[in-house]
Amino acid sequence: MVHNFEHSLEHERNQAIKADTFYREKLNATDIKRFNTDSEADMEMQRQDVDVLISLNNVTYRVSEKFRDKDYGDLYVEVFSKYPKIQGWLKTGSPNAILYFTPNSVYWITHKSLATFCLNTLFPLIPQKWYSELYQSHKTIITKYLKLQNKLFKINIIQAHNSLSDGTKWETIGISAAFSLFEENGVKIKKMNL
Numbered sequence: 001m002v003h004n005f006e007h008s009l010e011h012e013r014n015q016a017i018k019a020d021t022f023y024r025e026k027l028n029a030t031d032i033k034r035f036n037t038d039s040e041a042d043m044e045m046q047r048q049d050v051d052v053l054i055s056l057n058n059v060t061y062r063v064s065e066k067f068r069d070k071d072y073g074d075l076y077v078e079v080f081s082k083y084p085k086i087q088g089w090l091k092t093g094s095p096n097a098i099l100y101f102t103p104n105s106v107y108w109i110t111h112k113s114l115a116t117f118c119l120n121t122l123f124p125l126i127p128q129k130w131y132s133e134l135y136q137s138h139k140t141i142i143t144k145y146l147k148l149q150n151k152l153f154k155i156n157i158i159q160a161h162n163s164l165s166d167g168t169k170w171e172t173i174g175i176s177a178a179f180s181l182f183e184e185n186g187v188k189i190k191k192m193n194l
Contacts, residue, residue: 015067015101016052022106022194023054031055049093064095064111071102075109075182075189076158077118078174079126083135083159088174090118103194107179110188117185121148122175126155131173134159153181 013036023029033053035045045051051065066076078088098114100107125146134142134157141158160172183189 015065018194019052019065019099019101022101026106026192026194027054027056029054029056030058031060047092048095049089050095061097062095064089064093064098065101066098067101069103071105072176074156074176074178075100075107076174076176077114078172079123080131080171080173083131083171083173088172090115101194106192106194108190108192109182113186113188114182117182117187121185122146122181126157126175130157134173135171148181148185151184153177155181 016034016036020032020034023032031054035042035051048062049064050062052063053060054063055061068076077090079090080086081088081092093111095111098107098109098111100109125148126144130142130144138161139159140161141156143154143156146153146155155175155177157173157175161169162172163169179189
């Protein structure tokens with residue numbers, strides 16, 4: 001299945017209304033500044049994986065927003081923005097937090113703890129051949145198992161076949177795993193109701 005990047009971007013921008021309501025009503029944000037135009041200044045923030053600045057209790061947070069249409073009980077982390085040469089948002093981004101929106105919940109994930117675990121522990125355990133196997137198969141998902149601290153964890157390696165209306169195509173590859181894998185390895189995650 002081909003993933004239309006432009007449609008996804010539009011869908012994400014439409015989710016901003018829901019997110020802003022959550023920031024105001026649930027988090028009591030005093031200021032919200034979005035970077036969702038195509039201006040050069042906004043694109044600079046987007047390249048740092050910062051979608052919005054929110055001010056809470058006189059502290060401003062650089063936030064990366066992720067939206068899913070269903071809560072699968074797992075966290076998706078992009079490994080390659082454009083496989084195999086361009087690293088994903090976890091490595092290239094600089095937000096304070098990732099806010100992971102699902103239909104009924106929001107997960108506040110501390111970026112530093114997620115990056116530390118993934119870049120230093122999780123990603124090095126994943127053989128490069130698993131990514132190339134998925135890429136060459138043209139499938140969207142394969143399931144693998146990793147042993148970490150004497151415990152077996154299931155991960156899904158997911159490939160999005162992206163395209164633009166001008167015919168440009170590329171593959172994005174990431175992994176998803178149960179929230180418990182991340183929490184048991186020091187990733188700070190707080191679940192809130194929408």
